[in-house]
Amino acid sequence: MLDRDQANDIFDKLRRLSEADEIELLISGGRSALTRFANNTIHQNVAEEAYHISVRSAFGNRTARASTNKHDDDSLRRVVQSSEALARVQHPDPDLLPMPTKEEVAAAASADCGDGAVNRYFEATARLTPQDRAQGVAAMVDVAKKHNLAAAGIFSSAEIVEGIFNSKGVNAWYEQTLAEVSVSMIGSSSSGWQKANSPDRARLDPVRMAEVAAIKAIESKDPRDLPPGKYTVILEPAAVLDIVGFMFWDFGGSALLEQRSFLNDRIATQLFGENITIWDDAYHPLQAGVPFDGEGMRRQRLKLIENGVVRAIAYSRCSAKRMQASEMAAKVGPVRPTGHGFALPSEIGEAPLNIVFASPPEGESRTVEQMIASTERGILVTRLWYIREVDPYEKILTGMTRDGTFLVENGEVVCGIRNFRFNESLLQMLQNVEVMGVPIRSCGEESFDMVVPSMKVREFNFTETTKF
Amino acid sequence: MKDIASRALETAKLRGASHAETRIVDERSRSLATKNGRIAGASDSESTGIGIRVIANGGFGFAATDDLSREGVEGCAARAVEIARASSSVKAQELYLVPEPAAKADWVSPCKIDPFSIAIEQNLDLLFAIDAALLAVKGVTLAEANMNFRRYEQWFYSSEGSEIHQTTVTSGAGYAAYSFQGTEIQKRSYPNSYGGQFQGRGYELIEELRLLEHAGEIAEQAVALHAAAQCPEGKFNIILDSSQLALQIHESIGHPIELDRVLGMEANFAGTSFLTLDKLRTLKYGSEIVNVVADATPAHGPGLGTFAYDDEGVAAQCTPIITNGLFTGYLTSRDTAAAIGATRSGGCLRAENWNRLPIVRMTNVSILPGESPLTLEQLIASTERGILMETNRSWSIDDKRYNFQFGCEVGWEIKGGKRGRMLKNPSYSGITTEFWNSMDTICSRDEWTLWGTPNCGKGQPQQVMGTGHGAAPARFRNVMVGTAYKGSE
Structure with missing residues (x-):
């Protein structure tokens, strides 16, 4: 080495x-x-x-x-x-x-x-x-x-x-x-x-x-075909990571200055549910990755979202300077280099990629099993797949469920179901979170690794089914 | 290079390998990008190294190093054999390579103007001129332009006696105009989204794209989309432009015909395929006018999937994939071909670079144009009611490649054979075989373009590969439109 x-x-x-x-x-x-x-x-x-x-x-x-x-x-x-x-x-x-x-x-x-x-x-x-x-x-x-x-x-x-x-x-x-x-x-x-x-x-x-994984395969065999529609979903941590990862690329000063971010005109507004608080924290014990950015600046801990309100975004040295000189500066919270820049020259600028969800208040977190037990009718999702952005400002994402999708009825997993396609706005989804688990380090294939909880979300928008 | 390769092959043999291949690669690339009047990317890169694939004890092993010294190469070969032995400890089936005669060849892709001979100032002047033309249109809030060049030289040697030297030059360029207004971000790209057009050619491609000429119109369309009507939801006849059809081919034909996927080798990551072996020569994949080939031969054109030999020394071939609507072929390699009873690989094993194991990949998977002369305008004129969709904006498909949904940057209402008002946020969805069976017309050769997809991801560690897709505008009947926005009101 x-x-x-x-x-x-x-x-x-x-x-x-x-x-x-x-x-x-x-x-x-x-x-x-x-x-x-x-x-x-x-x-x-x-x-x-x-x-x-x-x-x-x-x-x-x-x-x-x-x-x-x-x-x-x-x-x-x-x-x-x-x-x-x-x-x-x-x-x-x-x-x-x-x-x-x-x-x-x-x-x-x-x-x-x-x-x-x-x-x-x-x-x-x-x-x-x-x-x-x-x-x-x-x-x-x-x-x-x-x-x-x-x-x-x-x-x-x-x-x-x-x-x-x-x-x-x-x-x-x-x-x-x-x-x-x-x-x-x-x-x-x-x-x-x-x-x-x-x-x-x-x-x-x-x-x-x-x-x-074997139990999931066995319990989801001979999947039933359910009609698409809005369902309560229980998303395991990997599924949460897969989908929420798409929004953090918009949490950079350059994205706002270039008006390609869904946060334009929305910082400091109640964008998500009050139960959503998210940090960027390269030093968290469950995180991994380099603690400095593409110019060598140390990454700072940022409380990106506090009780559903976007409070901070990430900056490189350059984007902080540009934002300070911009008419947006007064509306976007604290502006300073935060140690999140990519190597220069960069098309993207910067982004927070050490995401850590805050734990629910003591006594309010729920395990996936408890979420299932409290659900009259809903869908348990193991992971999501091939997620792409349909609408960049409303943050509508499409994708598929995969490798273990189940019908939950009367507090129990009833059977496997054929996989759904979803078209869901992240803004809506994070307004509809009913309960969360304790965040854990998680990884998937659609986004970068994060410390995320499982979530129970109402009215998740499934629009089509596939053949398996 | 032969000396280096010989050391690797000899070491592998001495360590007990029954088969060995080496690929030595020398790569050079240049990437330039502008954004809102500033440089967004300016980088040159070079990379050299060796990848060694061996079979020992009936298991595959692969090791790679950038250390081309005697010690480095011999150590790498020994490591590959050690890995192969570990592989052989967990196997439920025997490894078998279908035969391939040893080849000795030297091949260079067509390149009239070496892109690295063009002054960087000239490249930048063009990008900044495009940037200025896009930003000159009121309402454009972000302009992005890019230009990319790559020279990839590879020396392949195998224990079976192959010695193949290939050099490929690829070029690509494109741009996009974004407009943020109210609660919408709209975008238009030229000549294609996600980087533009890419081919295995030199700077002549950039000149032929006539990038600057289209910038004003593209920017105006990006802004006009805000005032356009929302694409309706329901079943419609749709016409896809050739770039969107190329991506449709990539996702709903190119990937499901990869035999490694069919055999479960990608089950954990990229997924499998609905095209199980029983469907070969029995499945009616599309309507009778659907004819698709996987053609890596230079005769097909300078696609990103064009070469003389693949990365295990198999000569480039043209494989009929869909013949008059019937499913007739897979993309195969020497270790997968026997599964369909083939006695020779289809020549589709490709690696991203020296440090990656070659895996089954698309070459140029293209739909053949219609035989009767038909332009896009004539196709529109023959359509009583429908929607024309142009330029991909989003794409998604399930892990067996059945259910897909695509969004496009712009749609146009067709009424009474005429292109009417602009539609924003167009999307369509369906099931692969139902969709291809609904194709009733395709334009002819004059409308056919060999598009390049430079960013196809597959494998673990993930590899990004360029693939080619020839396509002409085509019409599909009774397709589900607009579900991407269903339920989001």
Whole structure:
């Protein structure tokens, strides 16, 4: 694995080669491996070690980036030359700021950042071998065989590094491990699914996940066909994550300034139910990921939504400056760099991607089982699939249920049902949340990992059914 | 490169591999983007590395490294074999590759103007000119334009004796105008949404797209959508423009015909397929005028799925997928072809880059144009009542590829054979086979475009691949329209 000293050496070489006013190095990569299985067989099994060296050069208010995956002297010379050649011919950007100094980074960091340190590196995860992963898969396949099902999924592990260095003295480094298990259990007319990840492999229990997925497949076999319409739904955490993830890309200063955000003209209004409070918190014990942004600024904890009202949005240094000069500035809450910028130049700008839902007040959270028990008629949803935005301002999203969709009647799961297509406004959905569970770290395929609760939501809008 | 590959193949053999392949890749790319008068993206990138796929003990293993030193390559090959041995410990079925003769070839994709030879200033001048033209229209609140180039050179060597060198150049460009007004964000794109048009060609593609000429009209349409009537809900005859039909093909034909999906290999992630093996040559997929091919050969055109050999050394082929409405073929690889009784792979195994395992992928999955001359305007003139929909805005389909819903950027009411008022927020939905069986007319070759889809995601770790889709405007009868907004009033 590339370490911080080696990365420093690479930056020193780049700096000596640079003719630009300023230079920045983003370096990322590591070792990763993924064992993939289907039909109770490991059919794909891969590993790689690679690093991405990305250099940004700036001449006044002109900047550009070049990258390479090689760090021999010739490649480093070439990547510096490429970034400089590209930067020199850019049109000037009046809003481009000089690269931050280490003093600016320190000054912008607040009590909300702590010391910026997190420990998410676990030796046991880093040491996982192909044989270890195969044994984990074999245990899940045994569960499938026991239930006369076919198992499919992945068992992956990785150790990654990410660093940022600039000619103003910024020098930030991060190391993390991550193990991930996803398992589907396939029956003749149904399927079940579970997925989890953690920096610490010991927190994953593949056999338990396989058992839960198997039970879902068994209990949803021979699904009934229900008419589409508005139903009360119980969304498991993965389903909540899948759908709510689509809104956080709008929680950035650039999105508002470019008027592509559904929050335009809506900040500080009662947009969601009073029971919805959401943080962005890179330091939460259940979160993962780099605690600094694409310029090296420490991520700050943000209370994005408080009791249903949007109170804060994320900024890069540049978007904060632009917002401060904008006529919107008085209407959008606190405006300051929050450490959420993407590497420059960026089409997106910034976004909060360490989402943590606040727990319901003591005594008000409900387990999925309690939600089922309190439901006269509704639909239990394991996960959602192929979600896309239908309407960007009303935030109507479409997608499908998948891998375990059930009818709930009189407080009990009655049977599996054929999968529904939904067309649901996120604004409506988060106004209609009746109860929530305790937030947990969750992952899916439609959005980034978050700390989210299960939710019981009334009048969820299913518009069509499919054939299975 | 041959020396590097030989080290990998030799090491794999010494470690006990019964089969080995290496792909050494040298990639260069450039991406430029503007947004509201500013640079939004300016980056050059290069990447070099080796990927080694082996079979040992009857299991697959794959390892990749960017370290092309002797130690790096030999270590990578040894790791691939170790992984293959671990794979073989969990298997319910034997691995079998259908035979493929060894090939020696050198192929370069057609490229008249090397895009990397064009001055960056010229690229930026065009993007900023488009940006200015879009923003010149009152009501446009966001203008985005982009241009992308890639040169991908690959050396493939196998333990069976193949030595294949291929170089592909791809180019792409496009733009979008957004308008925020009241409680709506509307958008129009040219020549297609989500990045524009992409083909396996040089800068000549950018010149032929005549980007700047269309900017004013596109911007005006984005603003005009606010005042347009909402697309109605109900069953209508619809006409899809060729770019939307290309995406319809991608989602409801291209993915379900991937044989690895059919066999359950993607069940945990991308899903499976309704096209179970019993449906081959028995399912009436579409109406009799529906003819679809998966054609990777250069003769089909410079699509993103055009090559001479796939990533396991199988020559490019043209496979009939739907023939006069009958389902006739899958996309296959050497390890899946035997499942349908084929003695040779269809040549559809492709990898995103050196560090990814090749998997079954679309090549150019295209619908053939109608044989009788028919323009879009003539098709509209022959439609008494219907809706023309242009340019994709949203797309979604279930994990067996039955139920789909697409939204488009703009619709046009058709009454009495004439294009009438503009409709906003058009959408349509249906079941794949019912939809393709409702197609009653398709325009002819002059209206046919080989579109590029540069962002098709599949596999774990996920791979993003370019695919090609030739399509001409076509009409579909009694399609469900408008459900995307149903219940949201």
